[in-house]
Structure formats: structure tokens, C-alpha cells
Amino acid sequence: MSKKIIKYVITDLLRNRTVLLYTLVLLALSLGVFLMEDNIDKGIASMLNIVLFVVPLVSIVFSTIYLYNSSEFIGLLVSQPLKRQSIWLSIAVGLGVMMAFAFFVGIGVPTLIFAYSASGLMLIVAGLLLSVIFVSLAMWTAVYIRDKSKGIGLAIILWLYFALIFDAILLFLLFQFADYPIENIMVAISMLNPIDISRILVLLEIDLSAMMGYTGAIFRDFFGTGGGMFVTLGVMLLWFAVPLWLSNRYFKKKDL
Amino acid sequence: MIEIKQLSKHFGKLQVLREIDLSLEGGQCISLIGPNGSGKTTLIKSILGMVIPSSGTIHFEGKNISREWAYRNDIGYMPQIGEYPENMSIGQVLDMMKDIRKIPENLLDTELYEKFELDKMLDKRMRTLSGGTRQKVSACLAFMFSPKVLILDEPTAGLDPVATEILKDKIIDEKHKNKLIMITSHVLSDLDDLVSQIIYMQDGRVMFHKSLVELKVDTGTNKLSKAIAHIMSLKQELSKETIYE
Numbered sequence: 302m303s304k305k306i307i308k309y310v311i312t313d314l315l316r317n318r319t320v321l322l323y324t325l326v327l328l329a330l331s332l333g334v335f336l337m338e339d340n341i342d343k344g345i346a347s348m349l350n351i352v353l354f355v356v357p358l359v360s361i362v363f364s365t366i367y368l369y370n371s372s373e374f375i376g377l378l379v380s381q382p383l384k385r386q387s388i389w390l391s392i393a394v395g396l397g398v399m400m401a402f403a404f405f406v407g408i409g410v411p412t413l414i415f416a417y418s419a420s421g422l423m424l425i426v427a428g429l430l431l432s433v434i435f436v437s438l439a440m441w442t443a444v445y446i447r448d449k450s451k452g453i454g455l456a457i458i459l460w461l462y463f464a465l466i467f468d469a470i471l472l473f474l475l476f477q478f479a480d481y482p483i484e485n486i487m488v489a490i491s492m493l494n495p496i497d498i499s500r501i502l503v504l505l506e507i508d509l510s511a512m513m514g515y516t517g518a519i520f521r522d523f524f525g526t527g528g529g530m531f532v533t534l535g536v537m538l539l540w541f542a543v544p545l546w547l548s549n550r551y552f553k554k555k556d557l
Numbered sequence: 558m559i560e561i562k563q564l565s566k567h568f569g570k571l572q573v574l575r576e577i578d579l580s581l582e583g584g585q586c587i588s589l590i591g592p593n594g595s596g597k598t599t600l601i602k603s604i605l606g607m608v609i610p611s612s613g614t615i616h617f618e619g620k621n622i623s624r625e626w627a628y629r630n631d632i633g634y635m636p637q638i639g640e641y642p643e644n645m646s647i648g649q650v651l652d653m654m655k656d657i658r659k660i661p662e663n664l665l666d667t668e669l670y671e672k673f674e675l676d677k678m679l680d681k682r683m684r685t686l687s688g689g690t691r692q693k694v695s696a697c698l699a700f701m702f703s704p705k706v707l708i709l710d711e712p713t714a715g716l717d718p719v720a721t722e723i724l725k726d727k728i729i730d731e732k733h734k735n736k737l738i739m740i741t742s743h744v745l746s747d748l749d750d751l752v753s754q755i756i757y758m759q760d761g762r763v764m765f766h767k768s769l770v771e772l773k774v775d776t777g778t779n780k781l782s783k784a785i786a787h788i789m790s791l792k793q794e795l796s797k798e799t800i801y802e
Contacts, residue, residue, distance in 0.1 A: 305656040312649065313642040373640030380605040380636075381657050382629040556568070557607040 302394060303387045306378070310395025314367075320403055323359050327351075327407025335415035342507040345412075345420045349503050352408060352428045353496050357435045358460050360400045364439035365456040367396065369449040376557040389552045393440050393545055397433040404432045420506035427499035434495045434540045435460075441544035444551050467494045484519040495540045498533055558583050558706065558737050559604060564613035566599055566761075573599045575761040576613070583705065584735040586728065586751050588742065590785060591758035597741045598637065600758070601708055604739075605634055630658065633704035637711045639695035643684035647675060647694055650683065651701075658702045669697045672723045688715040696724055700731070707731060707738045714742075725751060752781065757788060764788075 314320055330351050338344040368375075371392070378388045408428055412421045438459055446452040471490065475483070491497040505524050523529040559581040566574040574596045581587060589597050602608040604615060606622060606629065614621055617628045641650050655665070670676065673693040683691070692715045699707060707728075713721045728751050732738055740752070755772055757764045765772075765788075769781065776784040 303657075305653065309642070309645065309649065309653045313644045316644040371640075371642065373636070373638060374642055376607055377634075377636060377639070377641075378657075379607050380629060380632070380634045381654070382626055383657060384626050554609055556609060557602070 302390045303383060304391075306383075306388060306391035307395045307398070310392055311399055314395065314399040317367075319363055320399060323363070324403040324407045327355070327404065328411065330355075331408045331411040335411055341416045341418055342420060344416050345418070345424055345503065345507055348408065348412065348416075348424060349500065352424060352431070353500055354464060356404055356428055356431050357464060357496060360432050360435035361439045361442075361456045361460050362453065364396050364400065364436045365443050365453055366449075368392070368439065368443035369452060372557070379557055385553050386549060389440070389444075389549050390545075393436065393548075396439075397436045400432040400436050401429045404428045420503060423503050423506045427503055430537045430541070431495060431499055434537065434544075437541045437545040437548075440548040444548040444555065463494055463496045467497065471497075488519060488523050492533075492536050495537060498537060502533065558618060560616040561600075561604075562614050562616075564600075564603060564610050564615065566596075566603065566608060566611050573761050574603070574610075577761075577763050579756065579763060579766060581737055581739070583737045584732065585753050586732045586738040586740065587754045587756060588740050588752040589756045589758065590741070591764075592789075595758040596761040597758055598710060601634075601710055601739065601741065605629065605632065605708065630702075631705040633699035633702060633707045635692075635695045635699035635707075635709045635712055637714070639691045641683040641691070641694070643682065645683055646680050647683070647686075648679035650694060651675075651679075651698070654698050654701070660702050664703070665701050666703045667701065669693075669700050669723070669727055672727075673697060673720065689717060689720065692716050693720060696727075700727060705736055707736060709738070709740045711742055712740060755781075755785075757785070 331348060334347045334351075335344050338347065375388065375392070379385060405425070409425045412425055439456055442452050442455050442459065446455060471487075474490075475487070491501060501520055501524060505521060524533060559579070561577055561579040561581075564574055564577040565572070577600065589600065591597055599608055603610050604617075604622075606626065610623075614623065616622070617625075617631075620628065622628055645653075651670075655662075673696070675693065675697060678690070683694075686694070692712070696709075696712060699709065709728075712724060716724065728738055728740075732751070732753070738751075752769055754766065754768050756766045767775070772784050773779060773781075776787045778784045778787060
């Protein structure tokens with residue numbers, strides 16, 4: 302990685318209007334929720350829905366568009382005496398840091414001020430991880446697909462999949478196999494979606510798991526323990542590392 | 558200085574470069590010409606490591622460039638369309654390149670920077686610049702680090718006549734310093750007085766690589782543009798004949 306490129310990507314993004322707007326919208330939403338809601342847990346639950354929907358969407362779509370708009374510039378960097386890997390990873394770090402920073406200013410800081418609690422901290426951790434995971438997915442989309450509109454289309458489809466379609470399939474399976482003991486399998490399947498992992502982690506912290514019945518108890522059993530937490534964190538890191546690694550491997554051979 | 562052997566490249570089924578062999582030496586100003594889609598830009602990008610060849614090798618000063626990157630310290634590249642991060646100012650783009658190249662300030666070649674008067678607009682954001690000004694920034698960056706090889710892709714497209722003259726003078730200066738300069742251009746008349754060698758490409762093949770003098774003798778004309786037109790018409794007749802057969 303090259304510190305210089307990270308520095309310049311961040312300088313560029315700091316002045317980007319979309320990033321500024323994103324931060325301000327998050328800030329307005331979180332201030333709105335926390336100022337209207339006295340109960341911290343209820344506030345966190347409302348914030349959770351915003352975080353799980355908006356953060357992945359903006360992270361993946363904005364990063365994809367940014368990468369396509371920078372494609373000429375990335376080409377110019379490749380023509381300079383720099384390793385391809387260091388260019389690509391530096392851009393990933395720059396984007397990841399900026400999206401995480403925007404989230405932290407927009408939601409993290411208000412949460413720390415108005416709802417400082419275990420569930421609040423978990424919400425911040427989940428949001429930061431989701432930001433970088435979806436940046437990593439964007440790197441993967443943008444490197445494989447040359448055409449800008451197709452790439453952005455795929456980014457939106459990926460988001461739809463993780464935010465809506467996956468849950469729909471999960472619900473369908475749940476009803477189909479309601480007669481079988483599938484709780485343990487549910488834990489495993491939820492690992493396939495970083496948004497679901499985040500939702501479960503935060504919900505367990507606000508003690509709404511009681512409302513999730515027997516499955517909730519199984520989740521509690523798994524995610525509530527140190528070992529389960531460790532595994533979950535590992536899975537989230539894999540969600541970040543694997544798409545980035547795949548994209549980097551492809552970028553090294555890519556024609557620009 | 559640059560040796561290209563049996564270089565081929567295909568994008569999917571499309572064959573863009575077919576078994577190209579070239580040997581390029583310093584002190585020459587080489588014009589790379591050919592119709593649109595003949596593989597000029599792909600050839601340049603292969604030398605720069607932006608395109609990975611399907612087969613064949615490129616040696617830069619005796620070293621194979623595959624998986625290498627340090628050799629690009631000796632190359633200055635001016636792209637066809639210079640796109641930069643839109644929120645960065647000219648000053649920041651220049652600083653970034655200086656950072657990447659790590660060449661001390663007193664060794665920088667700032668002639669173009671001064672002549673194009675970029676110092677007056679250092680704070681301008683890249684997105685607000687016209688195409689011509691971007692080209693000036695690109696040219697300035699290509700020459701700034703006194704590289705041994707200069708690769709200029711359509712350098713005069715978008716530049717006004719004054720800037721074109723400045724750039725031409727600079728190219729001639731660099732040629733006298735025993736540097737290798739490669740230019741692709743469609744506008745032939747701009748280049749007449751700089752070029753010392755011509756590479757003519759068509760359908761991914763190098764049709765010929767000759768010095769200007771040889772070419773003028775061969776075609777019996779005195780002007781480069783006429784000589785090229787002569788060659789192109791010959792080639793077209795040839796390809797028509799093959800179609801009729």
C-alpha cells in the first residue's frame with residue numbers, strides 16, 4: 302500500500318459533495334431519532350433499520366460510481382512506477398476509511414452522545430464493518446465489469462440481494478421447514494449475509510431477542526458467548542477480505 | 558532501448574496486436590500512425606504495463622518488463638484523455654506525482670509548467686478545467702521528471718496553436734538529449750518537422766518501420782502527409798484486391 306495514494310484519495314473524497322451529503326443525512330436522521338425518542342433501546346432499534354438499509358446502499362453504489370469515474374486516473378497511476386497491488390489496495394483503504402468516517406460522524410458520534418450503551422457500541426461497530434464490507438464488494442463489482450451502467454446495476458442488485466431478497470428466501474425456507482429443528486442451521490445461514498449478522502448482533506444487545514422465540518434463544522446461545530462473538534467477527538472480516546482479495550487478484554492482470 | 562518480440566494481444570476474440578516485432582532506440586522521435594482501431598494505443602499501453610500481453614515479450618533496457626514496475630520511473634506518459642480526480646486542484650495533482658516519483662525539486666524539469674503558466678491556476682479544481690488545460694497538465698507531468706522515454710498519445714489534440722508550438726519545441730529539445738519519443742497522432746501536419754521515424758500499423762500489424770528519409774525516397778514525395786496518404790491508398794487497393802479474389 303502507498304500512503305501517498307491513500308492520502309490523495311482521502312483528500313479528493315473529503316471534498317466530494319455526495320460524501321458530505323451522506324454524512325449530513327445520517328446526522329439529521331440520527332439526531333431526529335435520538336431527540337424524539339427517550340428510550341435508548343427503542344432509539345437504537347430505529348437507528349438499526351436506517352443503518353442496515355442506508356449504509357450498505359450508499360457504500361456500495363457510491364464506491365462503484367467513484368471507481369468507474371476514476372478509471373482513467375487509475376490507468377494513469379498504473380503507468381507510473383507503482384505496484385498495481387499497492388494502487389488498488391490504497392484506493393480500497395481510502396474509500397473504506399472515508400465511508401467509515403462519514404458513518405462515524407453521521408451516526409457514531411450522536412449514538413455515543415445520546416445512547417452510550419452496549420447496544421449503541423454494537424450498532425457503531427456493525428455500521429463501521431458494513432461500510433467497509435460494502436466498499437469491498439464495490440471494488441469487486443467495479444473490477445470485473447467494464448461497463449459503467451452494468452457495474453452500477455450489479456452493485457444495486459447485490460444490495461437488493463443482501464437487504465431484501467436474502468431475507469425473503471430465508472423466511473420462505475423458515476416456513477417450509479417449520480416442522481424441523483432448523484435453528485442451528487439458521488445461525489449458519491445468517492452468516493451468509495453481513496446485514497443479517499449485524500441485525501442479529503444489535504438486536505441481541507437490546508434484548509429484543511426474547512421476542513424471537515426459540516430461534517432467538519439459540520441465537521443468544523451462539524452470539525452471546527465469547528466464542529460465538531469471535532466467530533462472527535471473523536466472518537465479518539472474511540466478508541471484507543474475500544471480495545477485496547478477489548478484486549485485487551483480478552486487478553493485477555486487468556487491461557486498462 | 559525498447560525491444561518488442563512477437564507481441565500479441567487479444568481482447569476476447571478480437572485480435573488487437575499480431576506478432577509485433579519492434580526495436581526502438583534513443584535519440585529518435587517515432588511517430589506511430591495507422592487508422593482507428595489499428596492497435597496503436599494498445600501497443601503503447603503494453604509498453605507502459607497497462608495492458609498485459611497475451612504472448613510475446615517487451616524488454617526495456619535489456620530487462621523483461623513483465624511484472625516489473627520500477628522501469629516506469631524512466632517513462633513519461635501523456636494519455637489521450639487526461640482524467641484526474643475531479644475534486645483535486647492542479648497543485649495537488651502535481652504534488653501527488655512528485656510524491657510518487659520521489660525526485661528532488663531542483664532536478665524537476667519545469668519548463669512546460671512555466672510556459673503553460675500553470676502556476677497561475679494551481680488552485681483550480683480538475684473538474685472545472687477545459688480539455689486543453691487538462692492536456693497541458695498531462696504534458697507537464699509527462700516531461701517533468703526528465704524520463705528517458707516519452708510516450709505521447711495524441712498530444713496535440715485539444716491544444717491551441719500556441720501551446721502546440723511550445724510542446725513541439727519541447728519535444729525537439731528532448732530529442733536532442735538522446736531520448737526516445739513515441740507519438741501517436743492523426744494530425745500529420747503537426748508532426749512533420751519533428752519526426753525521424755515512422756511506424757505504420759494496420760489491423761494489429763506493423764506494416765513498416767522506416768526512417769523519414771527512407772519513406773520519402775520510397776514514395777517519391779517530399780511531404781510526410783503525402784507519403785502517408787500514398788501508403789494508405791496503396792494498402793487500401795491491396796485489401797480491395799484481396800476481397801475481389
